[in-house]
Amino acid sequence: MNLPESYLNMLENLVVAGRFPNRSEAIRVSIRDLIKLEYLIDERIDREKKSPITESEVLNEVEENVFT
Numbered sequence: 001m002n003l004p005e006s007y008l009n010m011l012e013n014l015v016v017a018g019r020f021p022n023r024s025e026a027i028r029v030s031i032r033d034l035i036k037l038e039y040l041i042d043e044r045i046d047r048e049k050k051s052p053i054t055e056s057e058v059l060n061e062v063e064e065n066v067f068t
Contacts, residue, residue, distance in 0.1 A: 011023045036066055040061070040062055
């Protein structure tokens, strides 16, 4: 996988800050969270077609499910 130097620097900063044990783990977690976020957004859009909700309700739900 090729990543821009700026991405690698940010990943390294996260490792140095102790957020992740290494860059590979940071990448795994990032991919997992992206997939989870995309799935939740798609799922919410499908539900909204049946029962409309506000944008803030969608954002709150995504934050609760992805960042906890």
